[in-house]
Amino acid sequence: MKKRHLAGALALTAGLALGLTACAPGGSSAAGSSHAVSKDVSGKPVTLKILDFWQGEEGKWMDSVVKDFEKQHPNITIKRTTQDWGQVMNTLNLRLADPNGPDIALVNNGWQSMGTLAKGGRILNLDAYSDLYGWKKEIPDTIARQLEFTPDGKQMGTGSLYATPAARSSLIGLYYNKEILDKLGLPVPKTLADFEKDAAAVKAAGITPIAYGSQDKGSATSILFATQDLYASSTNIGDFVYSSGKVPITDTGIVDAAKDVKKWADDGWFTPNYPGVQYADAQSEFLGGKAAFRFEYTGSLGFSDAQKQTMGYVQLPQVQGGKVVGTGSTAANLSISAKSKHPDAAAAFLNFMASKTAAQQAVDHGFLPLLHSGLSTPSGNPELATEIAAQQALDKGNGYVPYFDWSTPSMIDTIGGQLQQLYAGQVTPDQLAAAGQKDYDAFQAQRKQG
Amino acid sequence: MTSSQVVQRPEAPAAAPAAPGRSTPKRASRRTLTPRVRRRRWLGLAFAAPGLLFYGFVVIVPILQSLNYSFYRWDGVTNATWVGLNNYISFFTDPALLESLGHVLVLVVFFALLPIVLGLLSAALLGRGKLRGGGVYRWLLFLPQVLTSVVVAVIWKRIYGPDGPLNEALRAVGLGDLAKNWLGDFNWALPALGVIGTWTALGLCMVLFVAGVAAIPTELYEAARIDGAGPIREFFSITLPSLRGQVAVALTLTVTGALRAFDLVWITTQGGPGTSTTTPALILYRKAFLNPDVGMAAAIGIVLAIVCLGVALVITRLSEEKDA
Numbered sequence: 001m002k003k004r005h006l007a008g009a010l011a012l013t014a015g016l017a018l019g020l021t022a023c024a025p026g027g028s029s030a031a032g033s034s035h036a037v038s039k040d041v042s043g044k045p046v047t048l049k050i051l052d053f054w055q056g057e058e059g060k061w062m063d064s065v066v067k068d069f070e071k072q073h074p075n076i077t078i079k080r081t082t083q084d085w086g087q088v089m090n091t092l093n094l095r096l097a098d099p100n101g102p103d104i105a106l107v108n109n110g111w112q113s114m115g116t117l118a119k120g121g122r123i124l125n126l127d128a129y130s131d132l133y134g135w136k137k138e139i140p141d142t143i144a145r146q147l148e149f150t151p152d153g154k155q156m157g158t159g160s161l162y163a164t165p166a167a168r169s170s171l172i173g174l175y176y177n178k179e180i181l182d183k184l185g186l187p188v189p190k191t192l193a194d195f196e197k198d199a200a201a202v203k204a205a206g207i208t209p210i211a212y213g214s215q216d217k218g219s220a221t222s223i224l225f226a227t228q229d230l231y232a233s234s235t236n237i238g239d240f241v242y243s244s245g246k247v248p249i250t251d252t253g254i255v256d257a258a259k260d261v262k263k264w265a266d267d268g269w270f271t272p273n274y275p276g277v278q279y280a281d282a283q284s285e286f287l288g289g290k291a292a293f294r295f296e297y298t299g300s301l302g303f304s305d306a307q308k309q310t311m312g313y314v315q316l317p318q319v320q321g322g323k324v325v326g327t328g329s330t331a332a333n334l335s336i337s338a339k340s341k342h343p344d345a346a347a348a349f350l351n352f353m354a355s356k357t358a359a360q361q362a363v364d365h366g367f368l369p370l371l372h373s374g375l376s377t378p379s380g381n382p383e384l385a386t387e388i389a390a391q392q393a394l395d396k397g398n399g400y401v402p403y404f405d406w407s408t409p410s411m412i413d414t415i416g417g418q419l420q421q422l423y424a425g426q427v428t429p430d431q432l433a434a435a436g437q438k439d440y441d442a443f444q445a446q447r448k449q450g
Numbered sequence: 451m452t453s454s455q456v457v458q459r460p461e462a463p464a465a466a467p468a469a470p471g472r473s474t475p476k477r478a479s480r481r482t483l484t485p486r487v488r489r490r491r492w493l494g495l496a497f498a499a500p501g502l503l504f505y506g507f508v509v510i511v512p513i514l515q516s517l518n519y520s521f522y523r524w525d526g527v528t529n530a531t532w533v534g535l536n537n538y539i540s541f542f543t544d545p546a547l548l549e550s551l552g553h554v555l556v557l558v559v560f561f562a563l564l565p566i567v568l569g570l571l572s573a574a575l576l577g578r579g580k581l582r583g584g585g586v587y588r589w590l591l592f593l594p595q596v597l598t599s600v601v602v603a604v605i606w607k608r609i610y611g612p613d614g615p616l617n618e619a620l621r622a623v624g625l626g627d628l629a630k631n632w633l634g635d636f637n638w639a640l641p642a643l644g645v646i647g648t649w650t651a652l653g654l655c656m657v658l659f660v661a662g663v664a665a666i667p668t669e670l671y672e673a674a675r676i677d678g679a680g681p682i683r684e685f686f687s688i689t690l691p692s693l694r695g696q697v698a699v700a701l702t703l704t705v706t707g708a709l710r711a712f713d714l715v716w717i718t719t720q721g722g723p724g725t726s727t728t729t730p731a732l733i734l735y736r737k738a739f740l741n742p743d744v745g746m747a748a749a750i751g752i753v754l755a756i757v758c759l760g761v762a763l764v765i766t767r768l769s770e771e772k773d774a
């Protein structure tokens with residue numbers, strides 16, 4: 001009798017499985033937004049739900065922007081949901097499928113996040129709003145390109161606008177501790193050669209030159225990406241990341257950068273035992289004044305008032321020709337959920353997040369602004385002044401390049417792992433580049449399949 | 451109807467003692483009992499229905515869904531493409547996944563074999579006679595089992611740090627040459643992870659075995675002693691055979707634990723340095739959430755589930771066979 005039950009259960013399972021396998025998973029593909037768009041958002045009370053990852057000082061900046069917006073639009077209430085970056089990114093695809101999900105969400109660049117969402121029709125094509133508000137005219141090309149996809153999701157860096165920038169930027173560059181440099185009588189480096197001279201002198205004085213740990217794969221890569229920008233043209237790096245298919249990885253400066261970084265590691269310029277040092281520990285080592293330099297994303301070192309007096313930031317110029325090229329983008333991209341019932345109000349908020357008011361709020365909270373100049377910088381924050389100077393140097397030559405890890409969904413993990421192997425002497429810079437190319441080719445082949 | 455029920459009732463237990471005879475009584479009972487038993491069975495099913503429905507909804511349906519997903523290439527958002535068994539084929543041809551399977555074998559040694567050997571040893575020591583403060587030892591060794599795995603991982607990350615307690619201790623006793631970046635070293639990261647697993651699983655194994663030892667009749671030991679058996683002979687002739695059931699349970703839990711290893715790895719090394727500590731579960735997570743390839747992730751999940759089921763079946767079969 002037991003056997004019969006088992007057989008019955010099996011039959012039922014098989015039947016269910018067949019029934020299920022018959023239907024392919026997946027949602028609607030790209031839905032066009034054909035409704036009329038409007039700037040007029042006054043009238044009925046509206047609540048907008050926003051999903052973001054801004055905590056700490058960044059959260060305070062966001063709160064102040066929200067407050068200013070609500071003052072301007074008394075009928076609109078903004079409800080923030082804040083989680084850490086990983087939480088937001090890992091659950092975003094599902095949350096945007098929910099009709100009661102967020103109206104506005106922070107979406108990451110690249111194929112895996114914005115590209116997939118655009119292709120799947122989960123975020124609105126913002127072209128109509130862009131025409132209405134004139135976004136494409138106001139946002140510089142290099143930034144707008146980071147937010148564009150063709151509606152079929154096949155091409156990145158061209159096509160329709162799927163997100164707008166917040167008026168805050170994020171660069172990768174070199175932070176220095178002026179106190180240490182002054183004590184040793186060293187100048188603030190203006191070139192890569194200067195930097196290496198300084199670092200050697202710091203090392204000779206018995207101080208750690210570069211605060212760095214490679215235990216955490218993902219964040220270990222920033223030093224490589226920053227150095228890479230000093231070797232290749234911004235066009236080449238951009239074309240590689242946006243998958244034009246014409247530029248091999250060896251033309252993106254990654255081999256030269258890997259050689260430099262390996263040399264620094266072998267010369268003992270990194271934090272002692274760096275393969276076992278975690279990201280946060282390397283950060284606090286630099287903040288604690290125990291190392292002279294650190295390659296880092298702007299806005300991620302939370303400086304105290306005292307540290308703002310002694311720290312500085314520099315965007316080193318390229319080794320050949322001295323042009324300033326650097327990895328930089330908006331600190332976050334805002335997209336509107338295709339399921340949002342209030343797209344007009346949401347678009348008004350997106351417009352506000354890119355406004356001069358929001359940029360000024362960023363500066364007031366000690367962050368780099370974007371899109372706007374002529375902001376009043378608070379006195380007593382010389383650190384931010386050096387970041388703004390660096391950004392202006394980038395602006396002047398339009399030297400922004402996209403984050404290298406947007407090129408494929410697995411690039412950051414591949415390069416991070418390869419970098420750890422490079423330090424351990426298991427791969428050469430050329431092999432590191434080859435592994436990156438392999439990752440890239442595999443992804444391109446997969447993309448062609450549809 | 452009521453009268454027949456009253457008459458019928460004693461018959462069911464009456465059939466039970468006859469069971470060893472098997473064939474004929476069973477047949478007879480079935481003929482007379484079928485309608486009523488069947489009705490009663492349906493009634494029982496009705497009572498169990500809410501629970502079964504819930505179980506089906508949260509366990510069975512997702513399993514079937516995963517099975518379905520595993521035949522597609524799907525990014526989790528847009529339309530999926532049917533790829534047949536391709537995901538399964540690439541599971542066994544992808545070098546990254548094969549490498550991770552190798553890592554799992556190493557982890558099985560640390561997560562399952564070591565804790566069981568050490569657990570047996572400690573059970574033999576703790577179980578024999580009254581040990582002063584035995585409860586405290588048990589409590590201490592069981593503690594890791596109570597801690598959340600994330601807490602365990604964070605604690606060990608500190609212990610293994612370049613200037614962490616482990617290296618400090620080595621330096622303090624003059625073994626500074628042995629100090630290293632435990633989690634950042636290509637050769638040592640995997641064993642270092644394994645030791646965390648051993649530490650965690652030991653408590654569970656020990657508590658299981660100590661309880662098992664307590665259930666062994668003392669007469670057996672007395673008889674053995676009269677026959678002149680020493681502690682070692684006693685262990686192999688009495689303790690170990692009596693603990694077969696417990697060992698099977700411990701083995702099943704810890705081996706499947708090694709196969710599923712994710713949380714420890716994710717928090718301590720993210721699969722690094724390089725790819726020296728990747729596990730299939732880690733790759734599954736990456737495929738499911740970080741760079742959506744839901745079909746492949748589902749295929750990995752299904753394969754892992756089948757392997758876990760197979761391991762559990764083999765272990766129970768082996769441990770039961772000897773009993774019979």
